[in-house]
Amino acid sequence: MGERPMSDRATDFDVLIVGAGISGIGMAAHMKEKSPNRSFAIVERRENLGGTWDLFRYPGIRSDSDMHTLGFDFEPWKHEKSIADGPAILEYLDRIVDERDIRRHIRFNHKVVSADWRGADARWHVTVEGENGERKHLTANWLYLGSGYYDYDEPYDPGFDFGEFEGQVIHPQFWPKDLDYSGKNVVVIGSGATAVTIVPSMADKAAKVTMLQRTPTWMFSRPAKDALANFLRKVLPEKTAYKITRWKNIKLQDFGFKRARTKPEKMGEGLHKRIRKSMGADYDLKHFTPPYKPWEQRLCLVPDDDLFEALKSGKADVVTGHIKAFEKGGVRLTDDSFLPADIIVTATGLKLAVAGKIKVSVEGEQVDFAQRFYYKGCMFSNIPNLAVVFGYLNASWTLRADVNSDYICRVLNLMEGMGVDIAVPNLPEDHGLEEDDIFDFSSGYIQRGKSIMPKNAVAFPWRLNQEYISDRKLMREQPVDDGILTFYRKGANARRTDEALEAAE
Known part of the structure; x- marks a missing residue:
């Protein structure tokens, strides 16, 4: 695979990206271009990049979206075929990580087991497991989950009894x-x-x-x-x-x-x-x-x-x-x-998973994502410095990956300008939000996984939309500092200080 992962000595990052598939590579490329002052690392549980496109090896493996939308907004798709096979997609991702000097930031064979947010030092304390089972601890100010939407370890099992079948x-x-x-x-x-x-x-x-x-x-x-x-x-x-x-x-x-x-x-x-x-x-x-x-x-x-x-x-x-x-x-x-x-x-389908099955906690208390509302389709109510990618069901996954990466880079840049460490979508207990069905889809894997999915409100920003064109507009045009996303300095209990406000002006 060329260059090996970076030295284990560097454990502290501004952003820790989980997963070297489309979502994680997209975020790294956006950061290189839009938040170059921030340090990052990508941890990938597999020995290669590509996520889904490296995992699935069945005959004919290909995209079921056209590559002009499954491709990133910053990197043209150059192949003649727009419905591309797995190897061509991997080649595209490999080219991006090499041309943008991202490969050296990837730690392969590193599986994230748990992540605990500690407000006192404004850090996620992350436990990762190496290929020989040894555990290491990393810390990061932000956690960006590009870990996909399904269980990598086990597919959906419809409970077939193969009885006398010998093949x-x-x-x-x-x-x-x-x-x-x-x-x-x-x-x-x-x-x-x-x-x-x-x-x-x-x-x-x-x-x-x-x-x-x-x-x-x-x-x-x-x-x-x-x-x-x-x-x-x-x-x-x-x-x-x-x-x-x-x-x-x-x-x-x-x-x-x-x-x-x-x-x-x-x-x-x-x-x-x-x-x-x-x-x-x-x-x-x-x-x-x-x-x-x-x-x-x-x-x-x-x-x-x-x-x-x-x-x-x-x-x-x-x-x-x-x-x-x-x-x-x-x-x-x-x-x-x-x-x-x-x-x-x-070919009976996938089993949905939330947050890559990582045990996520805040101040030691485990987070139940099914009790949190989505914020702008990329963060969650009252969870600080955490972003996620869950792609569109009715369009290419990458469209949401691009929108979310761009948005989080803007959040990071605003925080840097304000001199703050923490950004949290603030939802009061008496919010009175009207809930909406998170997925208006009857697919088996969606229906089976609904119980573990985060909540969706009827109105933006507390929802995961299924409309890329309006999402793109909303995410670009609405101010990052919208009165809901609340900013703090570490150790501060109140909303950001007046000095921070002045620094941002």
Whole structure:
């Protein structure tokens, strides 16, 4: 991996970033550019950067968002394909950390176990575990959690009893290296983005790949290459072309999402029309007609019609049904039909996790995030100097990562100018906030994880929005010092002193 992590002697940082995936690398790059006076380190539990894109190694692993929005606002996406595979995304992230001299700030094989805020020294006291299990302590003024949204250790387990089945059972989160599936029958259980990626990717070598779904998913096909983006890159400077394409894709996605909300039937007809264009006018759409409206769950992207091409070739199949039992040689459904299988892939989803499962406490008292309100989608009520990234469900993860990084850099710069150490979103006990459903999504993993998610109010700033365009505007235009985010000097009990106010003016 090139340069090794920095010396263990340097334990004190202005900002400790947890996770070297899209969120953590994004924050480091924003800090380099916007808060260069602040020191930072990234702690990453894995031996490589990339987070999700390094963890998942299943066939065909790719983005289900276009890379002009999954890419950062500061770094153009240069590949011809805008729906990119895992290796291309890792290459993009590697280039960013090397060109911006971020790699030396990353400590690999360091897992954060706990973090306790102590107001007396305005520091997070963080316990990390090294690769040999030894524990170390780091301190930081700010903690920035770029630890993703799901449990890295265990995927969702639907409780299958594999009974007499003697073949291999694989979960995409733990794909074996060098799996040979040539000439074998594969059953992929699931109908989300992972299943839709795996099925056409395995179809070329396998004898037959069957996608077994309990419920259909809305599918959306589009070219993997963005013709406008590739044209603009030929005639305009790279950054300008990227900016235009990025904004076009953001607006199109926003329009599509809102149209699905206001005219779901029309949206459904449009999606079906695309499938019929690929599969033929008389194709039976029952396997692609969910019982819910478009965008009540995330749409599944089918780049270059790859899933439909695999179905047409006869190398892949889609079956909608319920599992009765796993038998010798395959899967028995409740209608008594039998799907032969040598390999079963359980693409049954993820398990949500909050704050990377780190034990977070304030003055020794453990924080229950389910009892805290989001503040501006990146901080939490009455927790000092802590920021987090939880990406958009209806758009690219990176859009929120960029917005939050930019905002926290502005907070850091204001604090420096004021000579204060602590920033806390202040919510009184008698706040009277009206609560809102944090996610208006019916996806299984969202519904299962709701009990652990932080609270959402009806009105900004005490919420996690699902509207990038309005978030971007609000976060940029509203003052950081909004009367809610409260600033202190360490050891001070009152709100910031008059001297600090004068220093900021």
